[in-house]
Amino acid sequence: MNDCVFCKIVKGEIPSHKVYEDDDVLAFLDISQVTKGHTLVIPKVHYDNFLATPKEVMHKVMDVAQRIGQAQMLRLGAKGVNILTNVNKEAGQSVFHFHVHVIPRYEKQEGFKIEMKENNNLKDLSLPVLAQEISKELK
Numbered sequence: 001m002n003d004c005v006f007c008k009i010v011k012g013e014i015p016s017h018k019v020y021e022d023d024d025v026l027a028f029l030d031i032s033q034v035t036k037g038h039t040l041v042i043p044k045v046h047y048d049n050f051l052a053t054p055k056e057v058m059h060k061v062m063d064v065a066q067r068i069g070q071a072q073m074l075r076l077g078a079k080g081v082n083i084l085t086n087v088n089k090e091a092g093q094s095v096f097h098f099h100v101h102v103i104p105r106y107e108k109q110e111g112f113k114i115e116m117k118e119n120n121n122l123k124d125l126s127l128p129v130l131a132q133e134i135s136k137e138l139k
């Protein structure tokens, strides 16, 4: 992908602050630090997002994400970590090269917040029907 910013980082055409690198995976600091140590983990080969990434590659990326979260707890004094990947613009994805955010958490008031609120418009949903609909695809 010629105009993909993360492919350019892999090729060294754009500088980055590397945290980890092996043959398949690269991790570097996010240019916009939402908390201290906010890191991105990517496959070196371009895939558009998590869902479009072959399992074997995705597993390698998630393995590194786990290790970076552990390192943030041990080395940066983080008290928690959010591991997050956005798929498509509707979910907030802005760079369309699969990446996992590893976001160390120190206290409640930071530059990052996830809020899950019950949606009152969905009160009439049938959970059994919904569960069945998703599970059909997994058989």
Ligand code: 5GP
Residues within 6 Å of the ligand: 005, 014, 016, 017, 028, 029, 030, 031, 032, 040, 085, 086, 092, 093, 094, 095, 096
């Ligand atoms: P998304 O919104 O796609 O989940 O996350 C993309 C992330 O990539 C953003 O947090 C953004 O700050 C980061 N980002 C975009 N361009 C660059 C860059 O050139 N270098 C680095 N290190 N991070 C970048």
Ligand code: ZN
Residues within 6 Å of the ligand: 001, 004, 005, 006, 007, 008, 045, 046, 047, 096, 097
């Ligand atoms: Zn790319």
